[in-house]
Amino acid sequence: MTDVERKDAVPPPAPEGGAAAASEGEGATTAPRRGPVAQPGPGRFMGGQPVEKSLNFKASGKRLLALLEPDKFLVYVVVVLAVLAVALSVVGPKILGEATDKIFRGAFGPSGVDFDAVGVILGWAVLVYVLSGVCSIIQSRIANSVLQRAIKRLRGDVEDKIGRLPLSYFDKQPRGEVLSRVTNDIDNLGQTLQQTMSQLLFSLLTIVGVLGMMFWISWLLALVALVTVPVSIVVAARIGKKAQPQFIQQWKTTGKLNAHIEEMYTGHSLVKVFGRQEESAEIFRQENEKLYNASFRAQFVSGLMQPAMMFIGNLNYVLVAVIGGLRVSSGALSIGDVQAFVQYSRQFSQPLTQAASMANLIQSGVASAERVFELLDAQEQSPDPDPPARPAELRGRVAFENVAFSYSPSKPLITGLSLTVEPGHTVAIVGPTGAGKTTLVNLLMRFYEVTGGRITLDGVDTAAMSRDELRGAVGMVLQDTWLFGGTIADNIAYGSDGVTRDQVVAAAKAAHADRFIRTLPDGYDTVVDDEGTGISAGEKQLITIARAFLSEPTILVLDEATSSVDTRTEVLIQRAMARLRDGRTAFVIAHRLSTIRDADTILVMENGSIVEQGTHTSLLASGGAYARLYESQFAAAPAEVD
Known part of the structure; x- marks a missing residue:
């Protein structure tokens, strides 16, 4: 995500590879869309991908449970407390049934009601329910802590995974879609686990405990109650199968809508300039309508679960009441046992209803989990060698040896490219859009891996080096500037540890940014957001150039680094950069040929190959591709285009 990369292990791809590749037109099959280029059709933001297949619910459930593994001791504590809470709550109706029998027998017996005995029984009932409540509260608190830590670890895993993903992954994914998985889906998963896991455990234990007590009181009534269970299971399975897709x-659809919103918000100025507000709003309406329809269908279908289960539970209640009454009249059961059994029948149907009502949350959460797991399962960049190789002395000699590369196997971009750059030399890379200029730098930085040949730094294959060490030797200034939320001084010092304010100011002066910074309300302590609100594009670029001045890298990469500044400032910066490049290997990508006349070597690239190389004077004298490019910028008449 930075314009200057010295010590960051894995640079975020959007501005560097993605934006650069897109601006160069390289790898069109994989380069991301940048800006609000309006195209017809609401599905374009996902690349026209088909709707995903249904989730593997069982496999995803196992992976979710695996998130709790680091806290398995606490999970055992949660289970034990839940068992105690449920056991105590299940005993309660039986105790109350004993009290009912005492009152019934006393009311119709000669000795009357023994209120002391009834009071003792009720006291035990109160104690049992209080202990059950205490266990439930402690269990709930521990369970919440366990689940929140699991989600915290999952967020950390996702963050680490993003750092290990190759640039090509982000080139193929809209940023809004990735953000939706990292934010919306993880939040939804966390809420699902928070609202369902503990309750689901209680429901299952309650079913087991209540069923045991029901068989203890009357096996006949227990069988009657169980008649409705298969019906409940069939209904729940049918509704769940319909709701999951x-x-x-x-x-x-949420990911698609987020991708569209993010794209339109990022490029809202261009949307207005090209008058695409209505088209953008229409695409939003279409995607929003799709989300509404999908959400409505999901909630409606899953919402049928609870009323269906309540209906089945009420049927069970009627059957138990009728048959229980008949058993009391025949003397086979006491009135207290029937009272307890009626309560148990309610307790038995209630967890089934609760489990059914949680089905929509569980299915929604598992759907989000699957999207997060897809991100975690994405193919990573190749690991660094262990142990990594490193140059004996970092001088900045770079050699491309018969390098080949393609974004797509069927469309080779660079073939057989060889180039040697000596330490301290400045190499300018020019050529038409799509020639492979930025790709060459991306390969040097190992944002992409070569498909043939190799690249060496001071005689060591860069593929044998760690990415941290390789990128720590390179400073980059890109055409697409990047600032983070913080002060201007912090932005300039980004990537350079232990620098002083005087060094920051000196770098800003060298980049000719000091003057405009001091005109800001708080000078170097002025706070800017990640969009650089309040400062112009050229001023943002001056800040990133000052960042490069401060980093003092061995190799310097400048990719259209002065494209947003005025001509006079550009001249001053070019002089400052000449001082910065002194003694350093520099790669300069430029479209304005006037900025690279003093380069030691100028490479002219076409279709991924170097077609010419030499100095400015020698290339003009040869009358080849460079001369045509030069004439197209400075001659009165347009040059002939091949």
């Missing part, structure tokens, strides 16, 4: 579509 709808939740998948709901979260997929």
Whole structure:
């Protein structure tokens, strides 16, 4: 994400590889869309991908449970407390049934009601329910802590995974879609686990405990109560099967809508300039309508679960009441046992209803989990060698040896490229859009891996070096500037540890940024956001150039680094950069040929190959591709285009 990369292990790809590749037109099959280029059709932001298949619910559930593994001791504590809470709550109706029998027998017996005995029984009932409540509260607190830590670890895993993903992954994914997985889906998963896991455990334990007590009181009534269970299972399975694809579509559509919103917000100025507000709003309406329909269907279908289960539970209640009454009249059961059994029948149907009502949350959460797991399962960049190789002395000699590369195997971009750059030399790379200029730098930085040949730094294959060490030797200034939320001084010092304010100011003066910085309300302590609100594009670029001045790298990469500044400032910066490049190997990508006349070597690239190389004077004298490019910028008439 930075314009200057010295010590960051893995640079975020959007501005460096993605934007650069897009601006160069290289790798069109994989380069991301930048800016609000309006195209018809609401599905274009996902590349026209088909709707995902249904989730593997069982496999995803196992992975979710695996998130709790580091806290398994606490999980055992949660289970034990839940068992105690449920056991105590299940004993309660039986105790109350004993009290009912005491009152019934006393009311119709000669000795009357023994209120002392009834009071003792009720006291035990109160104690049992209080202990059950205490266990439930402690269990809930520990369970919440365990689940929150699990989600925290998952967020950390996702963050680490993003750092290990290759640039090509982000080139193929809209940023809004990736953000949706990292934010919306993880938040939804966390809420699902928070609202369902503990309750689901209680429901399952309650079913087991209540069923045991029901068989203890009357096996006949227990069988009657169990008649409705298969019906409940069939109904829940049928509704769940219908609801699951709808939740998948709901979260997929959410990702599409986020991608569109992010793209339109980032390029809102261009949307207005080209008068595409209505088209953008229409695409938003279409995507929003899709999300509404998917959400409505998902919630409606899953919402049928609870009323269906309540209906089945009420049927169970009626059957138990009728048959229980008949058993009391025949003397086979006491009135207290029937009272307890009626309570148990309610307790038995209630967890089934609760589990059914949680089905929509569980399915939505698992759908989000699957999207997060897809990100975690994405193919990573190749690991650094262990142990990594390193140059004996870092001088900045770079050699491309018969390098080949392609974004797509069927469309080679660079073939058989060889180039040697001596320490302290400045190499300018020019050529038409799509020639492979930025790709060459991306290969040097190992944002992409070569498909043939090798690149060496001071005689060591860069593929044998760690990415940290390789990129720590390189400073980059890109055409697409990047600032983070913080002060201007912090932005200039980004990537350079232990620098003083005087060094920051000296770098700003060298980049000719000091004057405009001092005109800001708080000078170097002025706070800017990640969009650089309040300062112009040229001023943002001056800040990033000052960042490069401060980093003092061995190799300097300048990719259209002065494209947003005025001509006079550009001249001053070019002089400052000449001082910065002194003694350093520099790669300069430029379209304005006037900025690279003093380069030691100028490479002219066409279709991924170096077609010419030499100095400015020698290339003009040869009358080749460089001369045509030069004439197209400075001659009165347009040059002939091949």
